[in-house]
Amino acid sequence: MKLLFASDSFKGSLTSAQTLQLLKQAAIYVFGSCETVGLQVADGGEGTVDAILHAEKGERITACVHDPLMRTISADYGIFDCGKAIIEMSAASGLPLVEENLRDPRNPSTFGTGELILDALAHGVKKIYIAIGGSATNDGGIGCMQALGMHFLDQHRNPLAGTGSNLGRIAHIDSTGLDQRLQDCSITILSDVMNPLCGEKGATFVYGKQKGATPEILEELEKGMLNYNQIIQQEYGIDCSAIPGAGAAGGLGAALKVFCNGTMKSRIETVLGFDTF
Numbered sequence: 001m002k003l004l005f006a007s008d009s010f011k012g013s014l015t016s017a018q019t020l021q022l023l024k025q026a027a028i029y030v031f032g033s034c035e036t037v038g039l040q041v042a043d044g045g046e047g048t049v050d051a052i053l054h055a056e057k058g059e060r061i062t063a064c065v066h067d068p069l070m071r072t073i074s075a076d077y078g079i080f081d082c083g084k085a086i087i088e089m090s091a092a093s094g095l096p097l098v099e100e101n102l103r104d105p106r107n108p109s110t111f112g113t114g115e116l117i118l119d120a121l122a123h124g125v126k127k128i129y130i131a132i133g134g135s136a137t138n139d140g141g142i143g144c145m146q147a148l149g150m151h152f153l154d155q156h157r158n159p160l161a162g163t164g165s166n167l168g169r170i171a172h173i174d175s176t177g178l179d180q181r182l183q184d185c186s187i188t189i190l191s192d193v194m195n196p197l198c199g200e201k202g203a204t205f206v207y208g209k210q211k212g213a214t215p216e217i218l219e220e221l222e223k224g225m226l227n228y229n230q231i232i233q234q235e236y237g238i239d240c241s242a243i244p245g246a247g248a249a250g251g252l253g254a255a256l257k258v259f260c261n262g263t264m265k266s267r268i269e270t271v272l273g274f275d276t277f
Contacts, residue, residue, distance in 0.1 A: 067093070105136070
């Protein structure tokens with residue numbers, strides 16, 4: 001008997017590889033002598049880098065970045081000889097990185113995700129796939145863009161930290177410092193989330209509670225997100241409240257699309273067909 005197991009990870013508990021090992025052990029226990037084959041699978045969330053590196057034999061890169069609360073951590077991503085990189089935003093900005101008693105989506109930042117992008121650019125990649133899922137953040141992606149050289153300014157032209165609590169204070173967006181290497185690098189945003197940036201089905205109201213938001217915090221964050229969207233409309237002519245997927249990962253989808261000219265693609269379809277891109 002030959003058994004093939006293909007498993008995703010279990011959020012916050014078991015990796016895909018650990019799940020496969022347990023399945024193999026269970027198969028041997030139940031069926032006795034049998035041949036088992038394990039295939040790591042991911043849907044574009046946690047475990048995506050591991051699954052693609054396992055299948056495509058890329059190189060694992062470890063970078064020193066900041067976690068959602070701006071504490072120094074090490075995070076991995078993958079690069080390949082064809083000039084591609086695969087990044088999980090959750091490796092630097094994921095919910096499991098924040099202790100339950102510290103979860104408040106006003107405070108976390110996607111800054112570390114921007115640092116992973118910078119590290120990939122330093123390795124000379126020309127195509128970056130960013131799996132955006134499992135975030136601890138609701139900062140509209142401004143932390144990520146801040147790491148990439150952008151500035152989000154208040155009404156007095158003072159720079160703001162890239163957190164959800166500052167979305168309501170943004171009065172101007174300065175993109176003059178955006179890393180020039182992004183002009184020669186395509187960004188593909190891997191997301192199966194279709195939520196827009198704002199509104200009842202937007203980033204805040206749909207996902208904020210699981211990140212630690214109370215009803216009062218949800219209202220505060222939504223006001224901030226509406227202001228952020230208004231400034232984007234004024235300065236870029238884009239309404240992110242009308243873009244499916246802009247609300248993914250606390251609004252990171254919007255930032256990558258607007259400021260990095262990113263292209264949205266289905267996570268699972270892209271992961272399963274990664275070698276064709």
